[in-house]
Amino acid sequence: MATHLPDDFKCPISLEIMSDPVILPSGHTFDRASIQRWLDAGHRTCPITKLPLPEHPCLIPNHALRSLISNYTLVAPLKSQPWPQPQTLISALTSPSTPLETKLNSLTQLARLTKHDSALRRKLTEWGAAPAVLRFVDSDDSNLLEKALSLLLNLSLDDDNKVGLVAEGAVNRVVKVLRLGSPDCRAIAATIITSLAVVEVNKATIGAYPDAIQALVWLLISGKGREKKEAATALYAICSFADNRRRAIDCGAVPILIGLLDSGLERAIEVLGLLVKCKEGREEMMKVNGCVKVLVQVLRNGSSRGIPYGLFTLNCLCNCCERLCFEAMNEGVLEVCMGLMVEENEKIRRYTSSLVQTLRDNHAIG
Numbered sequence: 001m002a003t004h005l006p007d008d009f010k011c012p013i014s015l016e017i018m019s020d021p022v023i024l025p026s027g028h029t030f031d032r033a034s035i036q037r038w039l040d041a042g043h044r045t046c047p048i049t050k051l052p053l054p055e056h057p058c059l060i061p062n063h064a065l066r067s068l069i070s071n072y073t074l075v076a077p078l079k080s081q082p083w084p085q086p087q088t089l090i091s092a093l094t095s096p097s098t099p100l101e102t103k104l105n106s107l108t109q110l111a112r113l114t115k116h117d118s119a120l121r122r123k124l125t126e127w128g129a130a131p132a133v134l135r136f137v138d139s140d141d142s143n144l145l146e147k148a149l150s151l152l153l154n155l156s157l158d159d160d161n162k163v164g165l166v167a168e169g170a171v172n173r174v175v176k177v178l179r180l181g182s183p184d185c186r187a188i189a190a191t192i193i194t195s196l197a198v199v200e201v202n203k204a205t206i207g208a209y210p211d212a213i214q215a216l217v218w219l220l221i222s223g224k225g226r227e228k229k230e231a232a233t234a235l236y237a238i239c240s241f242a243d244n245r246r247r248a249i250d251c252g253a254v255p256i257l258i259g260l261l262d263s264g265l266e267r268a269i270e271v272l273g274l275l276v277k278c279k280e281g282r283e284e285m286m287k288v289n290g291c292v293k294v295l296v297q298v299l300r301n302g303s304s305r306g307i308p309y310g311l312f313t314l315n316c317l318c319n320c321c322e323r324l325c326f327e328a329m330n331e332g333v334l335e336v337c338m339g340l341m342v343e344e345n346e347k348i349r350r351y352t353s354s355l356v357q358t359l360r361d362n363h364a365i366g
Helices: 032-040 064-075 088-094 100-114 119-126 129-136 140-156 159-167 170-180 184-195 200-208 210-222 227-240 242-250 253-262 265-277 280-289 291-301 306-320 323-332 334-342 346-361
Strands: 022-025 029-031
Touching: 022 032, 029 032, 029 346, 032 170, 064 184, 064 227, 088 100, 088 129, 088 334, 100 129, 100 140, 100 210, 119 129, 119 140, 119 159, 119 227, 119 242, 129 140, 129 242, 140 159, 140 170, 140 184, 159 170, 159 184, 170 184, 170 200, 170 210, 170 306, 184 200, 184 210, 184 227, 200 227, 200 242, 210 227, 210 242, 210 253, 227 253, 227 265, 242 253, 242 265, 242 280, 253 265, 253 280, 253 291, 265 306, 280 291, 280 306, 291 306, 291 346, 306 323, 306 346, 323 334, 323 346, 334 346
Parallel strands: none
Antiparallel strands: 022 029
């Protein structure tokens, strides 16, 4: 299946599609298992740049890329078949005289072609495909809209395209789809936001755009399973930019995320782990009844990916409020922490130790 997916999805070490992509301090992404083997072998340089790494390098989950890979693997690879020349397909899109059915077919074929060809994605942009695709994102025809969004998502995977697509007006159109599109279209639109936000400058642009964050928060409320997950992933991607955290908080994201976390959407704890970094976020979390109980439940039942965010979030809150330390103790956090202290995951052990120290400093532990 790896041959049917973009090269960007492959680990530079194993050359296989990444199942758990993580970012090294050097800025390059690898599959966790592969880079962990590299580090366990005693290497302390980046496999790509050869630059030195810290003694204990932090492996940061690349949730945006993981979400994109997950979306791609939902679709089975297609059998090889002859395709018209891409420039012919683009001409069909831009010509006013092209029948609707032909335009739909052109979008479908371009989306399939660009799904596994990064060079073609760059070529399509050079040939002026982006404005034509964005016009179809404004379409009232649901079939045209969905195919155009799929193609736009493919084009956005290339880093060289991301800033240009935002400059062409992609955010305006995608945000409109978040509000008015079908469930499938809304999920793809949120994934496009995630993809565009990989480039740092786009995080600020997207966050400052009227209604962008509000539309994602609205999708957390009104969407179904996949829509909620993609909206949370998009919020995580753009809230790594500090100003966007306050915007999300102002849009009422905190109580909604805590409610979703309580309902089983673990991606919500990752967003809360960013929002807790600012004073406004901590204040909002302290206002939510049962917040500490939900966080302790994450520590008790969460995955190896969610538990560190739960530990970090709870530690930040307990650092600011002695009352929450005692509330956490009443929820059995100390017993949970004793179990986490023997985890194989070094990050979980480190964060657990920090939380226990906070509880001790606030006299919650005798």
